[in-house]
Amino acid sequence: MQERYSPVELEPQAQARWAATGVFAATEDPTREKFYCLCMFPYPSGRLHMGHVRNYTIGDVIARYQRMQGKNVLHPMGWDAFGLPAENAAIENNVPPAQWTRSNINYMRGQLQRLGFSYDWARELATCDADYYRWEQWFFTQLYDRDLVYRKTAVVNWDPVDQTVLANEQVIDGRGWRSGALVERREIPQWFVRITAYADELLADLDGLEGWPEAVKTMQRNWIGRSEGLQIKFALSDGSGELEVYTTRPDTLLGVTYMAVAPEHPVARAAAERDPAIAEFLAACAQVSTSEAVVEKLEKRGMSLNLTVKHPLTGLPVPVWVANFVLMSYGTGAVMSVPGHDERDHEFAKLYGLPIKQVIRPADGSEVSVADAALVEKGLLCHSGEYDGLDFQRAFDAIAARLAGEARAERRVQYRLRDWLVSRQRYWGCPIPVLYDEAGTLVPEDAARLPVRLPEEVEWSGVSSPLARMPDFINATLPGSGAPARRETDTFDTFFESSWYYARFCCPDSEHAMVDERARYWMPVDIYIGGIEHAVLHLLYARFFHKLMRDAGLAVADEPFTRLLTQGMVCKETYFRESAAGKKTYYNPESVDVETDDKGRAITARLIADGQPVVIGAVEKMSKSKNNGVDPQTLIDRYGADTVRLYTMFAAPPEQSLEWSDSSVEGAYRFLRSLWRLTYEHVSRGAAPRVDVTSPALKTLRRKIHETIVKVTDDVSRRYKFNTAIAAVMELVNALGKTDAGSDEARTVLQEGLEVCTLLLAPIVPHCTEAMWAALGHDNALAVAPWPVVDPTALARDEVEVVVQVNGKKRANILLPVDAPETLARERAMADEQVARFLEGQTVRKVIVVPGRLVNIVVG
């Protein structure tokens, strides 16, 4: 063993050994219990960021721990390789997206290997490889045959200058991020997958996901948003048709004072044709991003359409308005407005002086006015004629029955969830395998002719999709007849690729099936680890896709992920400058110098390059768009992989968000160095003896060793709290370091203690522990060495420290026998000198004894 801890030398050696022995290769073996540990695969953005390091270290710790438990562990890694950033890079650097992506993958693979993650690299996959996406195309044709996909128009953000569809992220304050042009809403034909057909199952199966965080399940339930209500038809007074609305509150029907429709609603469009002022209003509404977050934060605006509908109960006219906050993509794109009992309707009614009517009163008989605020809670009906006095359910039933009888309404279950829009008007994605014949009729591509390869040699201008300008791609023939046809130029949403990769890892080389029999052994994923930001979209799509695969007869069951560990965000301050046009340019923290006050708070920040100030923005998730990522490579180069892994796991528990500061990395390095030195000093004295331990101090040390095994095992396997596991080992190392190694007994305990530290830390810092393990006299591979076992006799203790409180305030600590009866605890507590001082002249009213913990004496 070297005297000096030198990660730069020992880490590559350990990695070379792992590679040479193939310890991380996963092979199906029905005689062994499997464990499938998966981290969300990265987008190959160019370099690893701290979020990746955190995510993959958590996964690696769990995978390595499970291996030491004797499980057959599958721990794969791949690349979510299609997506928007590659197109942006192509425009900026004039590099084809494929080339940019593959070179990023190569660099990032090297970084992952440098960090010593225990992946089975033989299973690596990239979603931009035709071997992968061909199955996605095949699956799409299956879905087409099963009527689970369809075409329909949808509204997109259109950049009129760049002639391209913009992602919501690319719309900043209503303008295209590159062109600066005002964005227009535009309706174009799109592809949808019927996720709503699985809404009930996706909702119901959440109850069975015991290994998922409650917060994630709640968010998914709310996202699916199942509700029971009434779909009601309001006849237009001019006889031109009906306005359909959906409501979950038919009990408030008599409180309706106006109707509100979305700007894209046919009724609004028809009105705009008659009235230029309305047309102008609709045009203004069309210059807003399609993003719900943007729409819901808009100042509420509306306009009367100068038409009315007949109230289905009273027959009285109700005015129809168009409102900018009503979403066409929700329900019917129209709502009945009850300002007395809905906050948003109330606000709008106040703004435009529309009547507010109270039809619900509190069930407890109290008086409430709806003039200043809506009464949203359910209660009893009032001012509702024959329905007065009914509660919500009775009123619902009575009104539903009456309207159903007149064919003006029907009960409906509705979901907030909308069908999944999977087509993108982009180049760098998986081509949708569809053709159009000369008449424009749609023909799915034949399975035998797949894959439809995405051409990778591409000229890029940034204006419109390059696929649309590639005759070699577009001009095709129909399967069978060979008649001329035009190829679909839309590609899939990248969530399509990330919805099934976990299943493909079971059989990445399968040429005969999307997912083959090997998946029966490995699936489901035992633990899936990734960012909390994926709580709804990715995780819901993946659950849905999994059910689609199951129903297509593939080798998977109902749910893909048994346990879910949602990692908190790695956050960092943002720095930016804003142009006159409002365009923000973000600067990386490494290129900025921050001045702080004496309390460590940032006052000003300057760009190092020009010395001029930059704005200190909010602390946000490290991301490419905010350019606030901290490059882990610098730390790896300086301290080695083990220190980076240790620090990342020590800084915060996995589920908590972590505001990055690199100041305490030094401490992690110091700890590894002192553990190394302790081991070095120990092994330098020669092979350790093995004698009985009788000294009380050394017995206490042995107890500490075994208490640490208990603590770390619980933290790693049940709690996933690696920070406290590390703290416990640090305490043990501190105790070992203070032990005089002058006797055989002490050396026996030191050997045991160092072995335990090595084993407990092996999943977290696998490189240095491997060298230490060998130095401690072992020739087996640490990566698959058995996890330490607790010696129950070492844990035994005969005395325990108990806190004594007087009126809930701590006054003393006393030592009691472990099984001390309450009377003894009480006696000894009262007898304590310090306690007695506080009891003087007081009457003891009550004494609470919590065995083994505390005695609280209540006086007064």
Added chain:
RNA sequence: GCCGGGAUGGCGGAAUUGGUAGACGCAGCGGACUCAAAAUCCGCCGCCGCAAGGUGUGGGGGUUCGAGUCCCCCUCCCGGCACCA
């Protein structure tokens, strides 16, 4: 706006079932070693107070012998909101 989460010393965090608030680490301060520095080692370290003691977990109220933890109200911050991944 809606849905979900969070707030504890100068800083990251600990307190697992309502039972010692601040484990472990960073930074800081004092000392030892050294010609010196680095490294290392020893000690101190929430706030107020000489001390005894008081006080303290975003703010306000409540339940309890006892609340960081449970309940009600509020503030601020973070994530998601369907084309960032």
